[in-house]
Amino acid sequence: MEPVNSDVAAEPEDVPDAAESPAAATLGQLMLAVEELWPESLAEAWDEVGLVAGHPSAEVTRVMFAVDPTLEVIDEAIEWGAELLITHHPLLLKGVTSVAANTPKGRAVHRLIESGTALLTVHTNGDSAVGGVSDVLADALGLENVSPLTPAADGLPEEGIGRVGDLNESITLGDFAARVFGILPSVAGGVRVSGDKDGLVQRVAVCGGAGDSLFDEVRASNADLYVTADLRHHPASEAREAAVNGRPYLIDVSHFASEWLWLPAAAEALGNVLADQGLDVEIRVSTTNSDPWDFILTPGGD
Numbered sequence: 001m002e003p004v005n006s007d008v009a010a011e012p013e014d015v016p017d018a019a020e021s022p023a024a025a026t027l028g029q030l031m032l033a034v035e036e037l038w039p040e041s042l043a044e045a046w047d048e049v050g051l052v053a054g055h056p057s058a059e060v061t062r063v064m065f066a067v068d069p070t071l072e073v074i075d076e077a078i079e080w081g082a083e084l085l086i087t088h089h090p091l092l093l094k095g096v097t098s099v100a101a102n103t104p105k106g107r108a109v110h111r112l113i114e115s116g117t118a119l120l121t122v123h124t125n126g127d128s129a130v131g132g133v134s135d136v137l138a139d140a141l142g143l144e145n146v147s148p149l150t151p152a153a154d155g156l157p158e159e160g161i162g163r164v165g166d167l168n169e170s171i172t173l174g175d176f177a178a179r180v181f182g183i184l185p186s187v188a189g190g191v192r193v194s195g196d197k198d199g200l201v202q203r204v205a206v207c208g209g210a211g212d213s214l215f216d217e218v219r220a221s222n223a224d225l226y227v228t229a230d231l232r233h234h235p236a237s238e239a240r241e242a243a244v245n246g247r248p249y250l251i252d253v254s255h256f257a258s259e260w261l262w263l264p265a266a267a268e269a270l271g272n273v274l275a276d277q278g279l280d281v282e283i284r285v286s287t288t289n290s291d292p293w294d295f296i297l298t299p300g301g302d
Contacts, residue, residue, distance in 0.1 A: 054118020
């Protein structure tokens, strides 16, 4: 993806004075813009979101979005000159007693601080918000009349975890699976499908990331199909046995791939907010594939 630049261009015949020129941004201003788009109040109770490293008064001219705060991603951000890395997944979701540099997470923290790169997490608040992970996935798949699978406790009616909506016409499961495969970044795991390849689907539920805790909500939504990631054996098997007329069918995708789709949309949304505030920040999406799998063997495959 090309970098999203929030510069406000002047008309060719205009020469802007200093008051009209885009201003440098601080990390604190970036945090306020992020809060406007993805409020921390929408995060699940178990989640850890917000600023992980960085000083709110520090100047920020470049921001990078990524799914995971891996060492490779952090190095990519530093090499590009980003003063802020915004990731979907938290670096420190569980409690730690040390960030010594002889551990992977400790090395990540040291690398960030020593390079002056801030880290900000937008996780389940980015899932729940309007225009969040599942909204972007639903839109990419052509769903209409979309609503949350689980409405947010302290949000708007259209905010919450997961989405369910309708296609404008029925399509076979096989063709829809091909559509899913076509919109996602290429990863080793591909797309796994459970159901009749020629069965028709029109009402579709989606959840970016791991969504096998939402099967009750999926069934209550009367979805013909559920698209999510990280489907484990037992929940998937039990969902198949509880299916009515084979539905809901299941499509299991890469966790990384399902959430990566949000990054370009998030970068654009943040760029628009900053541009409206007259702040000069360049925004880029990481090109690092942080899916943990490198290759897969299948029956009859190479």
